[in-house]
Amino acid sequence: MKKINKLIKILFLTIVTLAFSCSDVLVNEDPNGVVIDELPPEVILPGAQTLPAATLMTTMNELGNTMVATWSGNAQQVQAPYFVEFQYQLSTDFYSGIWDNLMAVTGNLTQIINNRNPGNYDYFKGASKIYRAFYFQYLVDLYGDIPFSEIHQRGANLFPSYDNQQEIYVDLITQINNAIIQMNTTDANSVIPMGTNDVIMGGNISQWIKFGNSIKLRMLLRMYDYAQTDPHLLTFLNDEFALLNQTNAAFLTVGDDVTINPGYVDQSNRMNPFVETFGYDPGQFGVTGSQTFSNLRAGPTTFLVEFLDGTSTNIVDARLDRLYATRGGQTSIQGNTQGGGDQPSRIGPGLLMSPEQDGYIMTASESLFLQSEAVFKGLLTSGNAKNLFQSAIQSSFDRLGSSIGTYLTDSNNVDKIGWDGSSNKLEAIITQKWIDLGGTNGIETWIEYTVTGFPSNMPLPRHY
Structure with missing residues (x-):
């Protein structure tokens, strides 16, 4: 009531x-x-x-998400x-x-x-x-x-x-x-x-x-x-x-x-707005054939998939299977080049949990990434930049319902995603933030890109 x-x-x-x-x-x-x-x-x-x-x-x-090469569609x-x-x-x-x-x-x-x-x-x-x-x-x-x-x-x-x-x-x-x-x-x-x-x-x-x-x-x-x-x-x-x-x-x-x-319920115009826009029709949550048009069109880019499945970094990131899920006939998460003709996988269970799920305003992981950046630059005097960075990644895995396993150890010496292995610590922070907030707060990742240029080597859409 x-x-x-x-x-x-x-x-x-x-x-x-x-x-x-x-x-x-x-x-x-x-x-x-x-x-x-x-x-x-x-x-x-x-x-x-x-x-x-x-x-x-x-x-x-x-x-x-579309401007910073996170989402694509056919x-x-x-x-x-x-x-x-x-x-x-x-x-x-x-x-x-x-x-x-x-x-x-x-x-x-x-x-x-x-x-x-x-x-x-x-x-x-x-x-x-x-x-x-x-x-x-x-x-x-x-x-x-x-x-x-x-x-x-x-x-x-x-x-x-x-x-x-x-x-x-x-x-x-x-x-x-x-x-x-x-x-x-x-x-x-x-x-x-x-x-x-x-x-x-x-x-x-x-x-x-x-x-x-x-x-x-x-x-x-x-x-x-x-x-x-x-x-x-x-x-x-x-x-x-x-x-x-x-x-x-x-x-x-x-x-x-x-x-x-405010009391989201499984009814039209009363569901969590993200779920209703990018997920399922009212009363049909989890029924693939009842996905909304936006869900059918929105999926990951090839750039993102290859970043998370180890193709680009040699480190498998388990968050990929929580951020996205396979469509019919797919055996693994598939991306699409923006502007390409392939059908990417769909939004996954780490983002679509229920019609009544909470909506995210600001995540703890984003705040921890900000604190890591401020400590690294000497602007905040309390805390350890590396510990805050890794706590942010842990928080990201936890929020998405993914097991972090040995990811922090495996990625630590890898450029762009690990702390010790990245010569540019800011690039590691912003790149991890891009992974973390993709789907949750796409606008923040795009603004960060316009300020920092990270993630680097982001491909432009294919014009046709």
Whole structure:
């Protein structure tokens, strides 16, 4: 019953979200209805958390996986999956749903942050600041300069100005700092707990703080090389790293995957969005003939398969059989050259577990990879870079339900995937992150590629 009640709230909030894209002057308000400004955070939070997560798990995931040579499909079959992506036909509406959805639905988070209802809602506001920063970082990474300081004012400002991307990054980091202070220093006797209204952390404030610090670490690392030519920005970043070190900040670690589940059920438009988009039709989970079209088209690239089956590295990576599964007639996992005519294997049991499975927002493994990079570069003073790197790989195997066996030992001296054997430690970190997040958070792997160039030797799609 709790799951159904949560889903009813989310469906209701889908309608509420529309208010952020329309002018108050143009909308006829029901005098007997609820005014959005009067809705308490308890009502808004479940939908505010769930709606942007669906875009992360589906549209953003698919774009990243196709752009960084993780996913392929038989582009020469009748439906021509990924024809546009492999041809790089980038029009004004190319994956426009990312912009449209994130810009609109994060308005619910802004509504919570600016809430004036009576009561101490510091936990709701702090968590919403952190969660909104998570999505606005992606908007900046994908689009550069975007509206930010004047967003979500509805009819009061229909044409918000664009802000500089660097300034937005700095502001997001500052907001995360403020959110953590707000949650740590609020009056514990009067603060209203989020409880089950929080469909991500279940009201666990310490986990929200770890999540906030991990997002902040990702942004600081992403700016660091660029900041070497900007003394003012470099000073800001150095001060932020000093703060992390002085306070012995806690980050997401082993077992701290950030997931969301508002009560997914095996029904149309109520399943886990990843499963419904790339898996099976409602009521048909596991029945091969009832796979959705996206599942039938999405599969691994030859580049990825050969990287994991030992062809490229001489090290067999057991995660391959959890990330992908054979189709009818296949005896082993098969890849396809992007733009080629072969039919790749399908998405596997490590990614498709059930219609009700949790959705991933940020994995513990990604956070551990970030910590490894920061320690290796001397930016974080606590921890061992190699140990953090190998803990991230272990966490990846565990999340996918794969036995790691002797992989850490076997791969340790291998270039690009092992710590000791890689002359470029950053390449090993980013390449392992590419393997780990393929299917789970494709957009993150693509952004990392545009920043670092890893994985290296990534083939271009075959044009036809």
